[in-house]
Amino acid sequence: MSRTDRLVADLERGFEALEAGKIDAAATIVERCRRIDRQNPDVVALAAAVADAKGDVDDAIAQYRALVALRPDDPMPRICVARLELHDLEDPDAALDTVEAAFDFIDEETDLIEAIIVKTEALLARGEPITARQALAELAAAVIEIDEGELALDLAELALAAEDPAAATRWIEAAQRAPELEADSLHMLGRVHEFTGDDTAKVTAWQRVRELDRAAPTPPDALQISDDAVEQIALATLAELPANIRERLERVPILIDELPSEALVADGLDPRLLGVFQGTPMPDDGALAPTVTNIILFKKNLERSARDLEHLTEEIRITVLHETAHYFGLDEDDLVALGLD
DSSP states (O other), rough: OOHHHHHHHHHHHHHHHHTTTTTHHHHHHHHHHHHHHOOOOOHHHHHHHHHHHHHHHHHHHHOOOOOOOOOOSHHHHHHHHHHHHTTTTTOOHHHHHHHHHHGGGGOOHHHHHHHHHHHHHHHHHHOOOHHHHHHHHHHTTOOOOOOOOOHHHHHHHHHHHTHHHHHHHHHHHHHTTTTTGGHHHHHHHHHHHHHHTOOOHHHHHHHHHHHHHHSOOOOOOOOOOOOHHHHHHHHHHHHHOOOHHHHHHHOOOOOESSSSSSHHHTTTTTTTOEEEEEOOOTTOOOOOOSOOOEEEEEEHHHHHSSSSHHHHHHHHHHHHHHHHHHHTTOHHHHHHHHHOO
8 A cells, every 4th residue: 555545544544533532543643644744734634623622722723724824725724713713712803803814715605604603703702792693694695504403503592692583583493493402492492582571482482491301311321410419519619618608608508409390480490590599698787588598409400511520510519609699699790700600
């Protein structure tokens, strides 16, 4: 087998390994390919994708930029750089500059969709919902048929963030063509109704979401945690607080439930909320709250929200701190400032 044939075979194996989540195997193949031809655009593309998957942002950006030089007419490396600048470097201005340069070379729908998503997210990060709404509208103007339900829901999320409930509803309708996304679509629809102030429609949608989530079978590989483990994490979180704060929380029990109750959802609570504070916040003078007060953690929602056990532990911790802050009368702006949003 010639070196060229070996390179082609290795590249194919490398991309297959990456797609299968075997990042270390793909990284080993990258090094082997580099010994044959490190300037080959496909080798650089594989190296960039591996660095991206490993979370090595600096190396990924460097490799994508090298690929831009090798393939100046390919928009995807620029789009990937823009995504990393936005989400990892938290630089929406740089991301906008980078992604705008990609539009000159886009002739594929998949590239156009990805570029518009990054552009919209960057504009939202800059606090420009009107301009973001206009950017997202380019997809409708291009008459692109979105037949992937998950992508349609992502676009609905962006449209809602851009304060365009009508567009969000249209994307939700596209997602609803996928039966397996019924609960996710209805949950998003409930959020749209919440934005528009239609409480009756919101509760109707969310009650159905609760029913579907409750009836959904637990996947064999689903992340699960016991009530005792949740309680231990919650107690450890409270132990982080200053002594005077812990003393005030002694009369506030932390309860664990699978999901929000039907009554809570009927009162307008999001059925996929991770936790909720119930009762009267601590008065300014520090006196005991006059009504029964507790914090409820919703275990099934917490499990659903997490990637792995470490992430789940952190989600529980943040939720406990978040709801504790509500007890002390902090509002959402206070929570954002404290990093508990």
